[in-house]
Amino acid sequence: MDNKQIARVFEDVSRLLEVRQDSPFKIRAYHTAARAIGTHAEELRDIVARGGDPREIPGIGDAIASKVLELLSSGKLQYLDELRGSMPAGVLELMEVPGIGPRTARRLAGELGIASVEDLEAALRSGAVSHLSGIGEKKARTLLREIETHRRRDTRIPIGAALPVVERILARLQTVPGVAQVSAAGSVRRFVEMVGDVDLLAVSESPADATRQFVQLEMVDRVLAHGPTRVSIVTDDGLQVDLRIVEPDSYGSALQYFTGSEDHNVALREHALSSGLSVSEYGITVAESGEIERFDSEEALYRRLGLQFIPPELRENQGEIQLAARDALPRLVTASDLRGDLHVHSNWSDGVASIEELAAAAVRRNYEYIAITDHSWGLGVAHGLDARRIREQGEVIRRVNEVIDGCTVLHGVEVNIKSDGSLDLPPEVLADLDLVVAAVHSALGQDRERMTSRIVRALENPYVHVLAHPTGRLLSERAPCDVDMGKVFEAAARTGTLLELNAMPDRLDLSAAHVRAVHGQDVLLSIGTDTHCVRDLQYLGVYGIGIARRGWCEPQHIANTMSLVDLRACLKHRCQV
Ligand code: DGT
Numbered sequence: 001m002d003n004k005q006i007a008r009v010f011e012d013v014s015r016l017l018e019v020r021q022d023s024p025f026k027i028r029a030y031h032t033a034a035r036a037i038g039t040h041a042e043e044l045r046d047i048v049a050r051g052g053d054p055r056e057i058p059g060i061g062d063a064i065a066s067k068v069l070e071l072l073s074s075g076k077l078q079y080l081d082e083l084r085g086s087m088p089a090g091v092l093e094l095m096e097v098p099g100i101g102p103r104t105a106r107r108l109a110g111e112l113g114i115a116s117v118e119d120l121e122a123a124l125r126s127g128a129v130s131h132l133s134g135i136g137e138k139k140a141r142t143l144l145r146e147i148e149t150h151r152r153r154d155t156r157i158p159i160g161a162a163l164p165v166v167e168r169i170l171a172r173l174q175t176v177p178g179v180a181q182v183s184a185a186g187s188v189r190r191f192v193e194m195v196g197d198v199d200l201l202a203v204s205e206s207p208a209d210a211t212r213q214f215v216q217l218e219m220v221d222r223v224l225a226h227g228p229t230r231v232s233i234v235t236d237d238g239l240q241v242d243l244r245i246v247e248p249d250s251y252g253s254a255l256q257y258f259t260g261s262e263d264h265n266v267a268l269r270e271h272a273l274s275s276g277l278s279v280s281e282y283g284i285t286v287a288e289s290g291e292i293e294r295f296d297s298e299e300a301l302y303r304r305l306g307l308q309f310i311p312p313e314l315r316e317n318q319g320e321i322q323l324a325a326r327d328a329l330p331r332l333v334t335a336s337d338l339r340g341d342l343h344v345h346s347n348w349s350d351g352v353a354s355i356e357e358l359a360a361a362a363v364r365r366n367y368e369y370i371a372i373t374d375h376s377w378g379l380g381v382a383h384g385l386d387a388r389r390i391r392e393q394g395e396v397i398r399r400v401n402e403v404i405d406g407c408t409v410l411h412g413v414e415v416n417i418k419s420d421g422s423l424d425l426p427p428e429v430l431a432d433l434d435l436v437v438a439a440v441h442s443a444l445g446q447d448r449e450r451m452t453s454r455i456v457r458a459l460e461n462p463y464v465h466v467l468a469h470p471t472g473r474l475l476s477e478r479a480p481c482d483v484d485m486g487k488v489f490e491a492a493a494r495t496g497t498l499l500e501l502n503a504m505p506d507r508l509d510l511s512a513a514h515v516r517a518v519h520g521q522d523v524l525l526s527i528g529t530d531t532h533c534v535r536d537l538q539y540l541g542v543y544g545i546g547i548a549r550r551g552w553c554e555p556q557h558i559a560n561t562m563s564l565v566d567l568r569a570c571l572k573h574r575c576q577v
Pocket residue numbers: 185186187188192194195196197198199257258259260261262265266
């Protein structure tokens with residue numbers, strides 16, 4: 001068992017103890033241990049193998065250490081089995097749905113015999129639950145939305161979980177002798193937010209060697225199919241990966257075909273047919289002569305069809321083929337267009353890096369600016385800043401700016417939007433800051449009307465420059481808030497407030513669909529990573545740019561493509577502070 005699996009077991013123990021209303025101390029001990037193990041760098045099995053002790057990990061005491069040993073030797077935990085046995089079936093599964101706590105789960109499973117998420121959905125739809133268990137109509141609607149999100153998680157995987165796997169496999173395949181070209185294809189290459197499976201393509205002189213190396217990767221849990229030029233595996237994270245090996249002279253055609261989307265490919269074939277050309281995964285057949293043309297690059301293939309190269313992120317048959325035919329595709333933003341990061345947490349609130357470390361990392365990345373936007377005090381958990389600490393932080397930032405070269409640290413804040421739309425810092429504090437990012441963090445379950453007017457009120461606050469993670473969604477974990485985005489876009493345009501594209505892979509908020517929807521509405525976007533450690537800064541050019549491109553963004557749609565001088569002027573002018 002690896003740390004992730006062990007953590008999962010202790011998390012289950014903690015939850016079952018909670019259902020049983022066991023001692024809060026014990027519940028917390030298992031929860032803390034689960035978190036410590038899940039995030040610990042060294043595998044527990046390696047610690048034990050080198051003669052070490054599980055108690056080396058802070059948060060693990062005697063009782064849990066002996067359970068770790070039991071898990072490592074037998075793969076099972078008797079204590080967990082006993083706990084499960086003492087409780088109605090289904091409580092753990094029900095608690096996977098956000099909004100269902102231990103008390104509700106126990107009541108649903110124990111009194112109503114609801115043993116699965118499917119049972120619950122049926123009961124909610126029929127109204128059976130609301131009569132018996134005090135779950136009102138509004139709560140029932142919220143739960144149904146959460147179930148929807150929960151279900152999608154079971155079948156589709158966030159791009160943020162797929163990309164690291166793709167990168168590891170591609171890096172490995174590149175080292176196999178005879179392999180010339182490798183690429184992701186399918187929905188991953190199109191930067192779809194939730195992907196079904198991963199498609200990879202490679203050119204190789206000896207396909208058998210490449211496929212053999214692939215099935216021998218450590219992450220492979222099982223092999224679904226293994227042919228001479230095509231393999232499908234499932235990784236130990238449950239992700240299906242298909243690899244195809246193709247000939248060098250048809251690589252362009254194959255890559256185009258397997259990148260999809262299917263709708264794009266259908267439309268492309270229709271476009272080609274009108275000029276007597278028939279497109280397949282192997283090449284283009286000229287109808288008149290029957291001659292087959294092959295393409296080693298996608299660029300050449302699209303050119304042959306009289307089209308501009310269409311970036312993968314646009315290939316959804318949403319007008320891209322018609323635009324490409326007129327040479328009128330948008331000039332999509334790229335990572336090198338971005339000049340800085342506009343949402344960064346330091347160890348002044350809940351981040352782990354110091355302002356000095358973040359500034360140094362920004363210099364290394366050639367950023368022109370980086371905005372430190374720590375949480376305000378209203379967020380109890382995050383060591384939020386009050387007026388006094390914001391002043392002290394300003395002093396530190398001034399000193400850092402005196403010593404670093406080529407990059408400016410902007411002094412910002414991520415101010416909390418309270419449930420009535422007011423902020424938890426006074427105007428005179430906000431007025432002194434370079435960048436005020438406002439966000440909703442509490443009362444996420446408000447109804448549509450209240451949530452919308454709450455956010456609109458925050459947008460109307462003259463000190464707010466940016467609305468961060470506008471919908472509050474966590475991919476596969478938490479449904480977006482119930483909010484009228486049309487009204488949010490309208491208010492953002494009217495007040496000159498920027499909307500954030502949060503690049504944290506579990507947020508991606510705004511979504512690509514929302515990003516695309518704001519074009520033409522005079523809404524300016526800002527991309528921020530919501531970084532809590534130096535490593536997360538890399539998300540800007542990966543997920544931030546990926547979603548921006550998928551949302552058809554050109555550089556002028558995004559505030560952080562501007563120079564510092566222009567950015568300052570723009571913030572001042574738009575928000576009229
Ligand atoms: P996913 O995996 O559900 O996130 O979405 P995709 O787009 O990656 O779909 P997938 O994995 O089934 O196939 C990858 C690409 O290969 C797809 O975008 C287009 C192409 N393709 C695969 N099978 C077919 C097919 O039966 N017909 C057509 N037209 N294209 C196909």
